[in-house]
Amino acid sequence: MGEGRSREAQTPPVDVVAGVIRDKAGRILLARRTEGRDLAGLWEFPGGKREPGESPEAALARELHEELGIDIDCGAPLIAVPQRYPHKRLRLDVRMVGAWRGTVKGLDGQALAWAPPHTLASYQMPPADIPVVAALLQPDRYLVTPAPDGSDAAWLESLERALDAGIRRVQLRAPHCASARWTQLVEAAVDACRRHGAEVLVNGDIALAQALRIGVHLRAAQLMQLDVRPLAEGMRVGASCHTLDELRRAESLGCDFAVVGPVADTLTHPDATPLGWTGFAALREEVALPMYAIGGMGAQDIDVARAHGAQGIAAIRGLWPT
Ligand SMILES: Nc1nc2c([nH]c(=O)n2[C@@H]2O[C@H](COP(=O)(O)OP(=O)(O)OP(=O)(O)O)[C@@H](O)[C@H]2O)c(=O)[nH]1
């Protein structure tokens, strides 16, 4: 990872557990960090540090009882984010809260807010929470299309089936496809994605993205040549990254997410050395950007991806109907 930091010299991460608490209207509870503490004034998901020997579920129940005066049933894991701050490293393990009893009160004097999900991004939060908000609001699978080797109709039919199966974020990619044919196919694919309410990004072609008012997915080399975000805010920009320098550039450009890999062996890049989940998490903690894991991934890998701080998985073969 360069940076002159050896893994051995790293302090172990602090284990933090936090909860996503919802009211009957589906709003989500945020607490504001009080003055005089680390990251004061920022909004966070209520929770705190796990004590030695304590399970994450028990720690969350204890923290929410102490800080909010409620009793909870701990639900499913959402995401666990490894994050480095200037003076410490942490692993923020976020759980959905199932049923809860009592009246929520800020027992530490902290301000509270019930935020409708679509407003979450407007609260100032610590870096580790940016992937948490993305995990709540954005798709856990990112389909990258294969090149249309057979007929265009068959390719569009497969795309349609992927959308029927619930894919909601798509990158249109065809590295060796002739341009007139590709432009036509992109237009048809954009129609299909719009009909299904799915987000669509085109690989590499910023001008085409602007013309069709869709997102763009930047290649790593292209990313490193840009100094400003290539599309207006509100239009998605994704980026493929393999190194920390590329991730930092993606973050400083204001990309919405990155795709990082290969995490496992993949036929797309047979000679690349896989990062493994440990390598993925080591990159994850250096930036606050939502990151998809790619390379030999399928829907069955989403849980392990989330446990290493990923937004989810990106795949060609693993998500394309056969
Ligand atoms: N609870 C919580 N902590 C978070 C979030 N995001 C995030 O970076 N953190 C960091 O994780 C650590 C959690 O510590 P905490 O201060 O809540 O711990 P605590 O409740 O046990 O209280 P303490 O301050 O008395 O130690 C802090 O460094 C905090 O900045 C979040 O969404 N929720």
Ligand SMILES: [Mg+2]
């Ligand atoms: Mg706390």
